[in-house]
Amino acid sequence: MDCIFCKIIDGSIPSKKVYEDEAVYAFHDINPLAPVHVLVIPKMHIDSMDKVSADNAEYVKKVFLAIPKIAEELGLKNGYRLISNCGEDGCQSVKHLHFHILGGKKLEEKLVSRFGLKCFVPFHQD
Ligand code: DGP
16 A cells, blocks of 8 residues: 555654554654644554544554653643544545644644634744
């Protein structure tokens, strides 16, 4: 399967790993939108949140169990935001289920404005 994140898991595309166990892989986003921007993915290929089912929920559970550990390792003591874009309207660009951990500063309160979904704006350190 031609999936960037499967290639990151198998090492054929390099990544800056922050966490790995038998079912979960986490790495720094190539285009950070916050001082900390990490992607957490199941090693099993699942296209998106829409494809989560009883058959693969065990892998998703392992991702959720790993997220607090990863956040702690990243030093996100004061909180963080977790996002999973899904499908066309959710602006999902990589079709392998992933969760963005964003933090390291006080984030904007609103993710969605009444004019529609706010576009992600690349982060620049002040
Ligand atoms: P989304 O738009 O929710 O599908 O997010 C996909 C994210 O994946 C996006 O923030 C950029 C990141 N990304 C895409 N390709 C690569 C890559 O090759 N390496 C890394 N580290 N991140 C990538």
